[in-house]
Amino acid sequence: MLVATATSGVQALEKFNIHRPDVITMDLTMPQMDGLECIEKIIAIDPEVRILVVSALSDKSTGIEALSLGASGFLCKPFSEEELVESLYELMQD
Numbered sequence: 001m002l003v004a005t006a007t008s009g010v011q012a013l014e015k016f017n018i019h020r021p022d023v024i025t026m027d028l029t030m031p032q033m034d035g036l037e038c039i040e041k042i043i044a045i046d047p048e049v050r051i052l053v054v055s056a057l058s059d060k061s062t063g064i065e066a067l068s069l070g071a072s073g074f075l076c077k078p079f080s081e082e083e084l085v086e087s088l089y090e091l092m093q094d
Contacts, residue, residue: 009033016042021049023091026071028055028062036062036069043070050091054079 003019006012010032016024024042028035039051053066056077063074075087 007031009035009038012038013041016045016049020046023088024049024051025054025088026051028053028057028066036065039066039069039071052087052091054084 003021004015006015007030009030012024012026012030013033026035026038030038033041035053035055039053042049042051047070050072051070052073052075053063053071054075054077055062066074073087073091075083079087
């Protein structure tokens, strides 16, 4: 079930505080606050939330940084619907 969408890191943080979802899909390239900073802030509020980063930024260091900040998984764009479903399923199994 989709709870909310956001177009910036600031908006994502605001919506997280309102809805408190169990799972988040997040891009890294966003205005006002990038995905890495947003991940860090959300994890500080709820270390149990599961964040799947979906990004065209496929360099290894960015993915490692996202995971070190608390993201649970990383999916490179473009991806198929099947790859997204599989990634979300794996996220929920942890």
